[in-house]
Amino acid sequence: MSQVVATRTGTRKGAGPRPYKSRVGSLKSLLPLLPFLAFVGYFLVFPLVFIVRDAFLGNDGKFTLDNFVECFKGVYGHSFYVSIRLSMISALIGAVAGSLIAGAIVKTGSRTRKAIAATASVLANTGGVPLAFMFMAAFGTEGLVTKSLKALGWNLYAGSFTMFSATGIILVYCFFQIPLMVLIYSPALENVKPELREANDSLGGTRFSYFTRIAVPLLFPAFLSTSLLLFANSFSAYATARAMTAGTLPLMPLLIGNLVDGNVVANQEHLGHAMAVSMIGVSIIVMGIYLAVLRFSKVRS
């Protein structure tokens, strides 16, 4: 008679069969994934490898760090600051406004919510020329909103405001940042059960204590992680910025675009690559924080 240890097999009541666990050499189980991996290898990994490689190439074709040095100087270095600052502000505004709106929407009925979700997905995808022109039509010097506000006595352009500045861009970006926040943050809000509110009230808490002690700590991870997403979104945005400023604002994507178009300083063929790699670097850092926050929040909840 054989020695038999209690197994993990067998049926569980009411459940289906268990998933396969291939034992035949783990590499063989990779086989069906080859088409996918080949596709990704060619269309994703390949370009990335090249761009990283080229970032370290000098004009003479030899390895150098000069490109990166140039990156942090002059208008290029300035663009780091402008891009990051703009993205942070855009993310902040988008997050706060978006969470307020999401807070209101969460209280409506499910049909309204669906309609709003559909609208939000359209708005979140708007960008480029259409978006730029919509805002020019509204907030430009001849814009509808500008004119209406002038009639009410408020001249938007009294100061140094112009749509072609970082401020203008932040304003325009709100158009897709806020819906994005609403879309991604709403599920977190929906998970805040009314029982928590009731528990707070029954224990003698106030609205203030509910917010500070219960709601905010619960929602903070989701809020923070979505804000980071907004940051990355704004940081990478190109089409809208280009449409609005024709490449004159020192934003990192715009500068890269210029370098590609050939409006470039001579002797710096690979500066664009270094800039592009730097952008990836910033993104990775942001994503790293995002994942850490996500993991932290999973551990806690």
Add this chain to the structure above:
Amino acid sequence: MKRKLNYVNYLVLLVASAFFIFPIIAAAEFSLRANGATTHNFSNFQWAIQQDGFKTNLGVSFRLAILTAVAVLVLMVPTIVYLHLGGARWKRLIEFICLVPLVVPVISFALGVATAFPVFLQSTVYELSFLYVIISMPYTYRALDVGLSSIPLLTLVEASRASGASMRQTLLFVIVPTIRSAVNGAIFLAVALSLGEFTLAVILHWDTFPTWIANISQGHILAAIALSVLSLVGAWLVVLVFAILPKSFRTNKTQEAAA
């Protein structure tokens, strides 16, 4: 959670609605201007639509959208199905790979493509489709993954195989119909992305509908605005279509969960 909205909520919604509606109305008003803003008619729209560029470039973008959608389905569905069946050990790796496009800014990716690809592969505009598949991966992966997780996939596949079906037949007759809404979601994402994508197209010097609008704007700003309004309306319609279409099939799993 259905609670009453307080006045702060209403205020917020009011301001938000205004913020989003005004630019649309403004653009619509501009697009209807004719004769130096003296009258309003559809002449800008008519002009824009009659341009050769309109038909050709819209056609290009449509074809790109279709090709992208098909490529997404052909590539992602079998892959993710496999991850849910025998390939579970690789799930985290593939998930990670699908998230990479989120980390790489499109402009960087575009530059990478421009540098990397040998010339011959850059000779067709349809290379954009495959790139669109890549940048849509984070979203299409999630949509399909969630869809496949919500059905009793293993039981259905085994039932199909026991009935004599090959894997291909199982995919076509059983799996895809059962995750219809997830598939629709993935298609929608792919199509929406393709129709509106600008960065890759412009960096790689291809003419698509969005780049054409940008070009038009140099000389004919009102027409460009008209086209912008059109594309917004078009996007709305696509979303509406996809919102109405999908029938969610209540499998027993969801039924038991509800019961």
Add this chain to the structure above:
Amino acid sequence: MTTENRVSVQLKGLRKVYGDAVALENFNLELAPGELVALLGPSGCGKTTALRILAGLDTDHQGQIIINGKDIAGVPANKRNMGMVFQAYSLFPTMTVIENVGYGLRVRKVDREKRRARAQELLELVGLGSMGNRLAHQLSGGQQQRVALARALAIQPNVLLLDEPLSALDAQVRTQLRDEIKRIQVEVGTTTLFVTHDQEEAMAIADRVGVMRHGVLEQCAPPQEVYLNPSNVKVAKFVGAMNLLPAEIVSATELKVFGHTIALRASEAGAPTGKTGMALIRPEQLSLKLTEGRGPATATVATRTFLGPLTRIAVRMIADNSVLYVSMPSSQALQFVEGSTVEIEIHAKSVLLDA
């Protein structure tokens, strides 16, 4: 509508391991053409594993699978022409009932008209002739399993495989459906393997019952045989209720319980060693008699459980406070009131010993 292809099935020397755990060990089972064999055992005993290996859903094993003399171990699941009914609801949610039933024919490229006709035929067979156009979620659990059965039979399978098909159903539906399954199986005549953990189910419908524990097939015999002549202690304890009575070993073939000598049935474990053990006796092999005296077989009536035609009486032995169960026809049980003193009589001819 009988099947033309009654096949014989032989599972030979099956062995399956999951990492360190052995799911099946030297598993041998034969099914005669048209026979319904039930594999019975607790969770984890390997019964489902054996079924899935036969179905081809599990290919990582050792041993042979012989159908009508041919080893099909290398044949993929979808070419084995076996019909399977799963424990979990497995109807395809996007197809109507009739499309579900016709699925096996559809993938075999049978044309639409013929498919529908055959599917309808089978729906009639399982008693759901009018439900063809419904969707799966509109049917009750029992109805869904009937459709699953119809679907499995539509392709005229060589073997019908049923993996605990009734486990997810209500008790009432279960009994009803189980008889239906038997009726249909007899009518169609397909060789069938039925896996379950429910004894009553297995006993009620199987031609032979295979009792499994820990990956080993302990005994495979007609239900009466398994119940009345369990081949070893494990089977005896698993199937039906058993009392354990202290016994004194007299010889290799006899023991003494309560002073009476009873024959000791040889079990596969071999002759007993030692002086004492526990004799295995069924509740219906014991009877009670009201008594005044005291003896080793005296007990007091603790509880009476009325089960309809039978009553099960729990008695507490005065000697060592252990509890025994005695079953008898309910009419006889009336005299044994709680608290009364009784004497236990044994009517077993031969018993197994648990050493």
